[in-house]
């Protein structure tokens with residue numbers, strides 16, 4: 517297997533880090549690798565804020581629901597969809613302002629995640645460990661304020677990064693045929709779905725989660741505990757309001 521594929525197949529999220537910092541040259545190589553990702557029109561409608569100080573981590577930590585990785589990791593990266601920089605360049609060149617609409621928020625999200633995933637692969641190739649944090653989207657408004665992001669810049673994801681102090685087991689994935697469709701989308705029957713999720717539904721981890729949550733199946737752990745309808749709707753409403761204030765939505 518090529519070293520690149522070995523890195524990819526070895527991936528696991530790392531949530532505990534050694535105390536040692538990331539040398540600046542390693543950090544910059546990893547960030548630069550991020551910028552080599554494909555991006556919309558080569559406009560790079562994203563930015564990243566690098567947090568290393570204890571003071572700024574302390575401000576970010578509650579906005580990530582005190583997930584311990586924020587304070588423990590030597591480096592926290594907040595990746596944002598950013599049309600502000602590109603629009604500024606357009607403005608000083610007498611070019612029409614045309615990127616504050618929903619399409620460009622989506623393009624900013626796409627560019628942000630491609631940038632972030634390239635960073636992730638590069639970091640792991642350098643022997644670093646990392647974890648993405650989804651709390652960024654839940655608290656986007658507050659995180660943008662703390663990081664002093666201007667209008668047109670919306671935090672999309674966070675990566676905590678450092679040298680690993682744990683080596684967890686690889687987490688499971690659905691069988692390839694669950695996610696791959698050849699030529700046209702194959703619609704699954706109830707039985708197909710049961711089979712595709714069989715290993716997930718019957719894993720040791722799932723058994724433990726059902727016990728802990730006193731629920732009959734894993735799907736209900738997701739809907740009743742992890743990502744509830746009430747939370748999903750409240751977070752969506754907050755995000756829509758933020759996009760309106762940032763002129764991405766009318």
Ligand SMILES: Cc1cc2nc3c(=O)[nH]c(=O)nc-3n(C[C@H](O)[C@H](O)[C@H](O)COP(=O)(O)O)c2cc1C
Pocket residue numbers: 527528529530531583647648649650651673686687
């Ligand atoms: C967008 C995104 C958000 C995530 N948010 C969190 C998070 O808030 N906290 C956490 O511990 N892990 C988070 N993760 C990590 C996932 O839980 C993890 O990638 C998944 O369980 C698969 O495990 P693996 O990365 O070890 O293969 C996130 C991953 C992604 C891509």
